[in-house]
Amino acid sequence: MKELEPTAETFRELTAAADRLLSDLDTLGDDDIAAPSRLPGWTRGHVLSHLERQVPALERLLEWARTGAETSQYANRRARDAEIEAGAHRPAADLVADVRASARHFQRTVEELPAPAWNATIRPFTGELCTPRRILVIRLRELELHHVDLAVGYDVAAIPATARNIVLDDVLGYYAEAENVPDFTLRDGDGARLARFGSGGPVVSGEPADLLAWLAGRSSGARLDTTGELPVLPPWL
Known part of the structure; x- marks a missing residue:
């Protein structure tokens, strides 16, 4: 189970991945957002909605690590899917703005997480027991692969x-x-x-x-x- 240390270098990797994604979103209009992504059954809007709603879900796990009070990433898969669907059909400008704001918020959250919290045990939606170091991997993975899924000219070979x-x-x-x-x-x-x-x-x-x-x-x-x-x-x- 891959984990990353919460170092300045790791935080720069997350920032760079988010910046690469965001730089490809500014020219997308409503028709572009409604077009199919590379993921079966999902439009680009679904991918962006997922990226935006993933942030508070991951932050719930970080809050668990910070306070010790168990907080699930999602109530269940149905709730997760309903959140994605609800946001997928919003105007492009709103979706892009929220993806941008959520990326900034996540970055602040991980950079400000107290040192003891990084050693806490949490359980993501996928079921494994881990520390918040795992969350850094999950976020980087989601930024990079879903950037590819958006079909905006970024493919796996472009990932640094x-x-x-x-x-x-x-x-x-x-x-x-x-x-x-x-x-x-x-x-x-x-x-x-x-x-x-x-x-x-x-x-x-x-x-x-x-x-x-x-x-x-x-x-x-x-x-x-x-x-x-x-x-x-x-x-x-």
Whole structure:
């Protein structure tokens, strides 16, 4: 389970990811917002609504860490989905403004979190026990991959290497603990082994961006090399 230390460097990574996303939103109009995203069944409005509503959800976990009073990220999946749907059809200017304001608010919240709170145990919606260091990974991952999902010209290959490697490590950590993962070995373009699942099975290799895109369900894996059939992965998150 990937975590990040709450350092100035980490906070800069979060700020940079948010800035990259926000720089691509200013030209979007209402018709653009209503257009399909790369996520099945979601418009760009749904993606932006999710990014905006995710902030108070993550901040509820940070409040849990700060006070010790258990506060769930969401009441349940139905409530989460209803929040996203309710915000998805708002005017572009309102959605973009709220994504911008929420990003600023989250940044202040994590930078001001008291030192003892970073060692508290919390439980995100996905069920794992962790510290708030995990929240830093989740936020970075969501900013980068949902930026890709918006279909505004930003793809996985555009994610800077430091952020990309954090997200890739996180996705690999998920599959290391997931059920029904087929046997295969993952190697980068230089042949270095990144992960081994089960008995090893076929070797799947490629550039880190192409591997991440496939593992995170953002590509078919057509750019990857394999010594056998490309494994069929269980759904990621």
